[in-house]
Amino acid sequence: xxxxxxHNVNLIQQDAPALPxxxxxxxxxxxxxxxxLSSLPEGDYEYIDGQGHQLIPGMIDVHIHGANGFDMxxxxxTSIQEVSRACADTGCTSFLVTxxxxxxxxxxxxIRSVKRVIGHEVGAKIAGLHLEGPYLNPKRKGMQNERFLxxxxxxxxxxxxxxxxxxxxxxxxxxxxxxxxxxxxFLKEMGVVIAIAHSDASYEEAKQAFAAGASHVTxxxxxxxxxxxxxxxxxxxxxxxxxxxxxxxxxxxxxxxxIVRMMHRLKGPDxxxxxxxxxxxxxxxxxxxxxxxxxxxxTEGVARLADGTLASSTVTMNEALRLTVETGxxxxxxxxxxxxxxxxxxxxxxVGRISTGFDADLVLLDEQCQVQWTMIKGDIVYLKxxxx
Ligand SMILES: [Zn+2]
Numbered sequence: 001x002x003x004x005x006x007h008n009v010n011l012i013q014q015d016a017p018a019l020p021x022x023x024x025x026x027x028x029x030x031x032x033x034x035x036x037l038s039s040l041p042e043g044d045y046e047y048i049d050g051q052g053h054q055l056i057p058g059m060i061d062v063h064i065h066g067a068n069g070f071d072m073x074x075x076x077x078t079s080i081q082e083v084s085r086a087c088a089d090t091g092c093t094s095f096l097v098t099x100x101x102x103x104x105x106x107x108x109x110x111i112r113s114v115k116r117v118i119g120h121e122v123g124a125k126i127a128g129l130h131l132e133g134p135y136l137n138p139k140r141k142g143m144q145n146e147r148f149l150x151x152x153x154x155x156x157x158x159x160x161x162x163x164x165x166x167x168x169x170x171x172x173x174x175x176x177x178x179x180x181x182x183x184x185x186f187l188k189e190m191g192v193v194i195a196i197a198h199s200d201a202s203y204e205e206a207k208q209a210f211a212a213g214a215s216h217v218t219x220x221x222x223x224x225x226x227x228x229x230x231x232x233x234x235x236x237x238x239x240x241x242x243x244x245x246x247x248x249x250x251x252x253x254x255x256x257x258x259i260v261r262m263m264h265r266l267k268g269p270d271x272x273x274x275x276x277x278x279x280x281x282x283x284x285x286x287x288x289x290x291x292x293x294x295x296x297x298x299t300e301g302v303a304r305l306a307d308g309t310l311a312s313s314t315v316t317m318n319e320a321l322r323l324t325v326e327t328g329x330x331x332x333x334x335x336x337x338x339x340x341x342x343x344x345x346x347x348x349x350x351v352g353r354i355s356t357g358f359d360a361d362l363v364l365l366d367e368q369c370q371v372q373w374t375m376i377k378g379d380i381v382y383l384k385x386x387x388x
Contacts, residue, residue: 002027004378007040009050009364012335013354018054025360028377033356048380050364053372056335057354058093058361059317060342062130062170062273063218063247065098066280071291072097075109080117080126086283088123088381090316091371093361094343094351095124096169098277100292101133101148104156111164118167123374123381127346128169131160132218135183136198137174142223143311144198145293152179154186161190168192169346172218174199175209188213193345195247198223199234206237210244216345219277220246220263222254222310239266245345246272248337250324251315253302257327264329269336273345274320279303279312322369 004025011021011033022040024032040047066072067086070079080097087095097114099107111129118126135152136144152173161168170193173183187194196209197218202225206214217224217238225233238244246267250260254277263272276282279291281298289296289303296303296311303311315323317338324334343352350359364372374382 002046002378003044004046004048004360005040006048006050006055006362008037008052009055010052011035011354012054012056012331014332014336014340018331021055023055023354023360023362025378028360028379030354030356030358030360033354051372054331054365054367055354056091056363056365057339057352057358058124058363058374058376059091059274059321059338060127060346060348060352061087061092061095061276061317062342062346063098063132063275063277064095065100065278065291065312067278067282069280069284071280073100073102073106073110073292075106075113077113077117080113081122084117084121084126085123087317088374088376089283089371091318091321091363091365091374092124093363093374093376094127094348096128096130096346097126098130098132101136101144102292103148104160107131107134107160108163111160111167114167115165123376125376127348128167129164130170130172131168132172133198135173135177135180137177137200139200140174140198140223140225142198143292143294143296143305143309144223147293151177152183154179154182157183157186170195170216172197174201175214176201176205181208181212184209184212184214196224196234196238200225201234201237203232203234203237206234207241210237210241215243215245217244217246219249219254219275220272221259222249244271245341247275248272249277249313249315250274250320250327251313252323254310254313260324260327261329264333269333270341270344272337273342274317274324274334274338276315276317276320277312278314278316282314282316285314318365318369318371321365325369
C-alpha cells in the first residue's frame with residue numbers, strides 16, 4: 001500500500017480561488033483534500049513538500065503528433081514512449097496519439113504500435129487515438145500532405161476501427177466532401193468525438209454536420225474557411241452551437257491573443273481546449289525535420305513548409321498554459337481548458353480534476369508555469385532538479 005501526503009501547495013481548482021492545501025493519496029487516488037495549512041500527521045506516509053507552488057490537475061493533450069525528435073507516425077513503439085515521456089515532462093498526464101494523413105498501411109502500423117505500448121507507458125497515459133485525416137479537403141490542407149488526402153471511404157474506415165480495438169476517441173474530418181455525412185453517421189455510431197478541420201465547409205454545411213453529430217473543431221481558425229461577413233463558414237457555425245467545443249493552439253503564432261480571448265468569451269472554459277498539435281521538433285528547437293511526408297523547417301520555434309505554410313507547432317502544454325494566461329485569461333480558466341474540459345470531452349471520469357476519488361494525476365507548477373514535477377496515479381514520473 002502506498003500512502004503519500006502532498007503538502008504546502010496552492011491548489012488551482014475550478015470555481016474557487018487558489019488555496020493552500022494538503023492532499024492525501026492512497027494507491028494512486030486522491031483520498032482526502034484539506035484546505036489551509038494543516039499540521040502533518042505522523043504515520044507511514046511519504047511526504048512531498050510542494051514548496052508553496054501551484055498544484056493543477058494533470059493536463060490532457062487531445063492533439064499531439066511527436067516530440068523530442070520522435071514522430072509517432074513512424075510506427076515504432078519507441079516514438080510513442082518518447083512522446084509519452086515528453087508529455088509528462090511538460091505537465092501532460094494523458095494524451096491522444098494523433099495521426100497525420102498517410103497511407104492506410106502507415107496508419108495501421110501506428111495503431112498496432114499504440115496497442116503494444118498502451119498500459120506500459122513510461123510517462124503520460126495514452127487516452128486513445130485521434131485520427132487527423134485522411135478524409136480532409138485539399139483546399140484547406142495546411143500541412144496535410146495532398147498525396148494522402150482522399151474522399152471518405154466507409155469500408156476503409158471500418159478496417160481502421162477494427163484494427164484499433166476501441167482505441168479511437170476522436171476523428172477529424174471535412175464533412176463537405178462526398179460521403180462526409182455518411183461518415184458522420186458511422187462515427188456517431190462508434191461513439192467517437194467527431195471533429196472538423198482542414199475543411200472548406202460553409203456555414204450551412206457545418207450546421208448540418210453539427211446537427212448530425214459533429215461536436216468539436218480541431219485547431220479552430222487554422223485549416224478552415226475564414227470568417228467573412230457574408231460567408232460566415234464553419235467557425236461562426238461552431239460559435240453558435242452550444243454543444244460544439246473548440247481546440248486552440250495557443251503558441252503565440254497560430255492565433256492572435258485577441259482571437260484566443262474572443263474564443264474564451266464566446267465559448268467559456270468549458271467549450272474550448274488547449275492543444276499542442278506538436279510535431280517531433282517540440283523539445284528540440286530549430287532545425288530541419290520531416291512531418292507528414294513533408295520537409296519542415298523550424299525557425300525560432302515556428303515550423304513551416306518550404307512555401308511558408310504553418311506546419312504544426314513546437315509548443316508544450318505548460319507553455320500553452322502560460323501563453324493563455326498572458327492573453328488575459330485567468331489561470332483557473334486556462335487549467336480548465338487544459339485539463340477538465342478535455343477530460344469531459346473524452347469521457348474520462350477519473351482525471352481532469354483535483355477531487356476526492358480522482359486519480360492522483362497532478363502537476364506542480366511555479367509562477368512561470370514551469371513544471372516542477374508530474375505525478376501520474378500517485379507516482380512522480382518527472383521531477384525537475386529542485387534544491388530542497
Ligand atoms: Zn495536427
